[in-house]
Amino acid sequence: MQRVGHRLERVFNPRTVAVIGSKAANNHMWLRNVLTFQGKVYSVQIDEGESPGIAALGVENYSSLLDIPGPVDYVIVAVPRAVTPKVVKDCIAKGVGGVTLFTSGFAETGTEEGMRLQEEVRQLAQEWGLNLIGPNCMGIFNPSIGLRHNQEQYCGPGGCVGFISQSGTHAAFFSLMGARHGVKVSKSVSYGNAVVLDSPDYVEYLAQDEETRIIAMYIEGAKEGRRLFECLKAVTPRKPVVIWKGGQTEAGARAAASHTASLAQPYRLWQAMVRQAGAIPVESLEETIDVVRALLYIKHGTGRRVGLMAHTGGPSVVITDDFARADLEVPALTQESYDKLASFFNVIGGSYRNPLDMGSTLGMDANLDGLLRVLGQLLDIMGEDANVDVVTMELAVPFMARRWQREPETMARILDTMAYYRDRSPKPFMAVVRPLHMEEMAQQAEAGLVEREIAVFPSFQRAAVALRKMVDYYSFHRQD
Amino acid sequence: MQKVKQSLSHAGPMTEVEAKDLLRRVGFNVVETRLARSSKEAAAMGRELGFPVALKVVSLQVVHKSNVGGVRLNLAGAHETAQAYEEILAAVKARLPEAEVQGMAVQRMAPPGVEVVMGGFRDASFGPVLMFGLGGLWVEVLQDVAFRLVPLEARDARDMVREIRGYPLLEGYRGQPGVDIPFMEEMILLLSRFMEDNPEVREVDLNPVIAYPEQALVVDARVVMR
Numbered sequence: 001m002q003r004v005g006h007r008l009e010r011v012f013n014p015r016t017v018a019v020i021g022s023k024a025a026n027n028h029m030w031l032r033n034v035l036t037f038q039g040k041v042y043s044v045q046i047d048e049g050e051s052p053g054i055a056a057l058g059v060e061n062y063s064s065l066l067d068i069p070g071p072v073d074y075v076i077v078a079v080p081r082a083v084t085p086k087v088v089k090d091c092i093a094k095g096v097g098g099v100t101l102f103t104s105g106f107a108e109t110g111t112e113e114g115m116r117l118q119e120e121v122r123q124l125a126q127e128w129g130l131n132l133i134g135p136n137c138m139g140i141f142n143p144s145i146g147l148r149h150n151q152e153q154y155c156g157p158g159g160c161v162g163f164i165s166q167s168g169t170h171a172a173f174f175s176l177m178g179a180r181h182g183v184k185v186s187k188s189v190s191y192g193n194a195v196v197l198d199s200p201d202y203v204e205y206l207a208q209d210e211e212t213r214i215i216a217m218y219i220e221g222a223k224e225g226r227r228l229f230e231c232l233k234a235v236t237p238r239k240p241v242v243i244w245k246g247g248q249t250e251a252g253a254r255a256a257a258s259h260t261a262s263l264a265q266p267y268r269l270w271q272a273m274v275r276q277a278g279a280i281p282v283e284s285l286e287e288t289i290d291v292v293r294a295l296l297y298i299k300h301g302t303g304r305r306v307g308l309m310a311h312t313g314g315p316s317v318v319i320t321d322d323f324a325r326a327d328l329e330v331p332a333l334t335q336e337s338y339d340k341l342a343s344f345f346n347v348i349g350g351s352y353r354n355p356l357d358m359g360s361t362l363g364m365d366a367n368l369d370g371l372l373r374v375l376g377q378l379l380d381i382m383g384e385d386a387n388v389d390v391v392t393m394e395l396a397v398p399f400m401a402r403r404w405q406r407e408p409e410t411m412a413r414i415l416d417t418m419a420y421y422r423d424r425s426p427k428p429f430m431a432v433v434r435p436l437h438m439e440e441m442a443q444q445a446e447a448g449l450v451e452r453e454i455a456v457f458p459s460f461q462r463a464a465v466a467l468r469k470m471v472d473y474y475s476f477h478r479q480d
Numbered sequence: 481m482q483k484v485k486q487s488l489s490h491a492g493p494m495t496e497v498e499a500k501d502l503l504r505r506v507g508f509n510v511v512e513t514r515l516a517r518s519s520k521e522a523a524a525m526g527r528e529l530g531f532p533v534a535l536k537v538v539s540l541q542v543v544h545k546s547n548v549g550g551v552r553l554n555l556a557g558a559h560e561t562a563q564a565y566e567e568i569l570a571a572v573k574a575r576l577p578e579a580e581v582q583g584m585a586v587q588r589m590a591p592p593g594v595e596v597v598m599g600g601f602r603d604a605s606f607g608p609v610l611m612f613g614l615g616g617l618w619v620e621v622l623q624d625v626a627f628r629l630v631p632l633e634a635r636d637a638r639d640m641v642r643e644i645r646g647y648p649l650l651e652g653y654r655g656q657p658g659v660d661i662p663f664m665e666e667m668i669l670l671l672s673r674f675m676e677d678n679p680e681v682r683e684v685d686l687n688p689v690i691a692y693p694e695q696a697l698v699v700d701a702r703v704v705m706r
Contacts, residue, residue, distance in 0.1 A: 269609060272609075272626065272629070
């Protein structure tokens with residue numbers, strides 16, 4: 001086994017890529033996925049009927065992997081399953097850095113033929129130390145070198161989040177949806193049936209990858225639960241690991257078996273393992289992204305007392321419930337804060353307990369400078385209050401919509417004010433923008449917040465859960 | 481820690497008396513339990529241990545002792561104990577004629593306290609695992625238990641005890657005194673070392689453990705060897 005850095009260094013950062021089995025029937029999907037790749041792309045296809053299509057994409061075609069001049073770092077295989085053992089042998093003979101078997105139809109089918117082929121491929125790869133990803137997967141996404149597994153994925157500067165996923169769809173959606181919310185991928189891998197390389201291998205790689213600061217994963221099962229545990233336990237003090245487990249219920253576990261041939265592991269043991277390893281459990285793609293943005297954009301802290309700023313009374317009540325339900329506290333403010341608030345807060349149609357119902361005090365129709373000044377005062381009071389660890393502010397789009405339409409600079413100035421006070425206070429700060437009936441405007445506001453690197457969530461409930469999980473993580477790993 | 485292997489060679493479950501003996505030797509606080517082979521012996525042991533006592537059938541063929549009339553509690557004197565011995569024997573013989581009865585386990589009734597359960601088992605993927613929960617209905621109906629992988633660190637034992645929903649019962653409520661939580665955490669860590677040091681132990685159940693304001697006592701135990 002080569003150990004120049006990590007054994008997966010070469011396959012995650014290839015200089016040459018070969019696609020085996022590209023065909024017109026799927027519009028040369030795999031070649032198109034990697035047309036953005038900055039290194040050299042080759043095709044291997046024995047069917048001469050496919051040659052014109054491959055040539056039209058400007059890719060050199062060979063009839064065998066072994067005929068390609070020079071080394072090949074990463075191979076993507078999309079051939080019928082019966083041919084995979086032959087292709088794997090070629091990969092071994094060529095000494096490639098690693099191979100993704102997109103081909104499916106192995107153990108996940110539960111058929112004898114599928115299991116036999118999987119076992120044959122596994123033995124070959126294991127015997128010769130081949131880095132085999134999959135089968136039944138989409139492989140690697142490394143945006144900084146333009147290596148993609150989906151044509152919608154971005155290229156160029158990536159982020160700092162490594163994503164490890166047994167599902168190709170979740171890997172693609174995490175990258176696509178995450179990018180909209182300020183969460184960009186450093187490297188990601190979809191690894192399917194995991195017959196050779198399994199989750200601990202990828203965690204190990206991303207743990208030592210300098211571009212990756214946070215690791216998130218979607219996992220249906222691990223062959224070696226104990227090894228995964230030990231690996232996670234070693235990594236989580238240095239890098240947060242967010243874990244979304246699929247197949248939690250009995251029915252879900254059956255689905256996982258036919259998806260990636262994962263064996264059922266009692267979910268309660270999984271939960272215990274994740275907790276004991278100091279990782280962060282999540283329940284959905286949305287929550288994975290929520291927790292990652294909390295980790296990225298909220299100042300790290302372990303305080304659980306939240307100061308809430310909302311616009312009107314009704315929401316103030318239910319958001320208090322949302323935070324309390326997430327095991328966070330919504331404390332009374334200090335007398336000092338109340339004294340300050342009493343001097344200018346409009347208590348008619350508002351309240352300055354915690355949450356602050358600040359709508360009528362801001363005066364949404366008053367002049368903008370006045371509004372921003374008042375908002376700044378409120379943010380300062382919250383930021384300085386000794387009972388408050390975290391400040392959460394709602395930006396209620398419907399109350400601002402009229403002004404935004406009248407004076408388009410309103411939005412940018414409010415967002416700038418939020419960013420200014422976010423920087424000014426040492427306390428964690430986050431925003432909530434609910435889409436309500438104004439999705440489009442909410443989206444603009446959200447984009448503006450993402451641009452200013454302010455953590456923003458589409459509901460108080462999601463904000464509360466993400467904050468709690470961030471706080472739990474730092475509490476678990478606090479040195480004391 | 482003393483290895484189990486030296487004390488027992490056969491695979492499968494140990495008897496209650498063997499299991500408790502083993503657990504006491506590795507450091508658990510276990511209620512003294514003796515094997516009586518006759519009603520007369522049971523009565524004599526009751527006198528030595530102090531009444532009231534409990535009597536439980538000892539037989540490798542009996543898995544659920546109370547289901548076959550194999551358990552009698554709160555026996556106040558020698559005569560009652562001797563009589564209970566014969567009655568249990570008859571009940572077990574009637575329901576499980578094939579069962580080979582070694583005798584009866586005699587132990588002093590433990591004072592009331594908060595019942596908890598602790599156990600260890602081996603998962604195919606995760607390896608040795610510990611379980612902790614409140615006893616009785618809490619574990620049976622509500623499945624209010626916490627799990628951790630062996631080996632546990634002190635913080636894992638601490639977290640595990642606090643993770644169960646019934647934790648307030650351990651802390652004490654409505655004027656009831658709380659139980660000795662640090663002592664239980666130590667027991668959990670001891671059980672973790674026991675599972676770690678004895679790979680030939682497949683399963684261990686301390687059920688119930690009765691927890692008191694000071695210390696806790698293993699009242700019944702089961703050990704299954706590989």
